[in-house]
Amino acid sequence: MWRTVVIVAVSAMVVLAANDNIAPFFLTLARSAQFKETILAEKLIDLDSDGQFEKVIKTKRKGSLSVRVYKLLAARDTLHSELWGQYDLPASEEGFIYYKTAITNLAFADLNQDGRLEIIVSFFDREARKSTYHALAWDSVQGILKRLKEE
Numbered sequence: 001m002w003r004t005v006v007i008v009a010v011s012a013m014v015v016l017a018a019n020d021n022i023a024p025f026f027l028t029l030a031r032s033a034q035f036k037e038t039i040l041a042e043k044l045i046d047l048d049s050d051g052q053f054e055k056v057i058k059t060k061r062k063g064s065l066s067v068r069v070y071k072l073l074a075a076r077d078t079l080h081s082e083l084w085g086q087y088d089l090p091a092s093e094e095g096f097i098y099y100k101t102a103i104t105n106l107a108f109a110d111l112n113q114d115g116r117l118e119i120i121v122s123f124f125d126r127e128a129r130k131s132t133y134h135a136l137a138w139d140s141v142q143g144i145l146k147r148l149k150e151e
Contacts, residue, residue: 041106085145097122
């Protein structure tokens with residue numbers, strides 16, 4: 001059985017090489033593996049209390065996590081999204097917290113009492129070797145998603 005698989009794989013490489021397609025094929029394979037991203041959590045929520053929902057997504061990609069916020073825009077009976085902000089958590093793995101009687105990996109609360117919800121993202125910090133969280137807020141002046149300072 002394994003011999004058949006090897007023969008088929010080698011035959012495919014010979015055909016691709018003969019057509020000068022082997023390098024692009026393996027380059028495409030390597031790029032797709034490098035950029036593979038998994039959505040861990042997704043939530044529609046009004047972060048800035050303007051009456052419109054934003055989409056918050058927590059993703060995992062090869063040893064790091066990211067949180068992205070998208071502004072939802074409606075135009076001519078269609079809904080599309082525009083990236084509003086992103087916060088990267090390098091050297092991190094998925095983590096969970098106990099929040100409001102539930103275990104979650106993404107929570108929302110008005111921590112600094114400014115009338116806007118902050119994003120609480122849990123993760124395992126591989127460098128510090130501990131589970132922790134960051135509280136993230138949209139900074140409208142700088143136009144970025146940033147971490148709230150711990151008090």
